[in-house]
Amino acid sequence: MIVWLNGTHGAGKTTTSALVQKLIPDSRVFDAEKVGETLMDITPALPGPGTDNFQDWPPWRPLVVETARRVLDYTGGTLVIPMTVLVEQYWREISAGLAQHAIEVRHFVLHADQDTLRGRIEGEHVVPSPFRLRHLAPYAEAARTWLHSAAEVVDTTHLTPDQAARRIAEAVGAHRP
Numbered sequence: 001m002i003v004w005l006n007g008t009h010g011a012g013k014t015t016t017s018a019l020v021q022k023l024i025p026d027s028r029v030f031d032a033e034k035v036g037e038t039l040m041d042i043t044p045a046l047p048g049p050g051t052d053n054f055q056d057w058p059p060w061r062p063l064v065v066e067t068a069r070r071v072l073d074y075t076g077g078t079l080v081i082p083m084t085v086l087v088e089q090y091w092r093e094i095s096a097g098l099a100q101h102a103i104e105v106r107h108f109v110l111h112a113d114q115d116t117l118r119g120r121i122e123g124e125h126v127v128p129s130p131f132r133l134r135h136l137a138p139y140a141e142a143a144r145t146w147l148h149s150a151a152e153v154v155d156t157t158h159l160t161p162d163q164a165a166r167r168i169a170e171a172v173g174a175h176r177p
Contacts, residue, residue, distance in 0.1 A: 002068060002103055003027075003172055005082045006091075006151060007110035008139030009132035010121040012161050013082035016110060019165030024174040026077035032064045033083060039063075052131075055090055065097030072103060078174070086135070086142040091150065106172050107151040110164060114140060116157050 003020060005013045014031075021029045036054030039046060046057050054060050068079055085091045098105050112120070114136060121132045139147075152171060156164045 001078045001172070002072075002098060002105045003078060003080045003168065004105055004107045004151075005080065005110060005168070006085055006107060006147065008086070008117060009084055009135045010117055011084075011110040011112060012120070012156055012164065013084070013110055015161045016156075016164050016168070017080045017082035019161055020168050021080050023165055023169035024078050024080070024172065026075075027080055027174075028071070028075065028077065030068060030071060030079045030081050031083070032067075032081055035063050035067060036060055055085065055087065061090055061093040062097060065094055065101070068098065069101045069103065078172075084135070084139075086138050086147065088142070088146045088150075091147075108168055108171075109143070109147055109151040109153045111143065111148070111153050111155050112157045 003024065005017050005020070007013055017029050021027045036057075039054050039057055039060060046059075048057050064083075068081065072079060085094065095105055095107070117136055117139075118133070121136075154164050154167055159167070
């Protein structure tokens with residue numbers, strides 16, 4: 001199984017994924033961003049639309065699917081994947097690819113209101129991440145148009161990461177005491 005933690009940058013996916021992993025027996029965290037970083041390291045750079053988002057490169061989505069499949073074939077258990085995917089077509093490609101391999105996916109969105117997200121992002125560093133701040137509006141649009149209907153929404157506005165992790169682990173029926 002895959003427990004996919006989606007949501008905008010700064011929503012707490014990385015922190016929550018480490019906590020979820022501790023609560024689900026035989027689970028591992030797979031950071032699909034590392035697949036993108038590998039693509040970004042190719043020289044000369046891959047052709048594309050001139051974006052700083054590796055998700056726009058067509059190889060990224062099937063490589064995430066193939067990497068997850070291979071790891072699950074090797075280890076079994078559950079992969080917890082903290083990864084923002086705000087483009088519906090990209091999510092459909094990933095979820096369809098995983099379904100072709102009969103991999104169950106529980107898709108969660110860590111949600112918080114815009115003021116809370118902005119406060120979290122601005123509180124992370126002395127200089128807030130412009131990259132993360134730029135994704136607040138695209139997240140709001142994705143949430144309104146498709147994302148919240150394609151996932152189980154966990155509103156983290158008033159939850160600690162530990163509370164969010166427990167809700168997710170309970171939802172997948174794999175909560176460790």
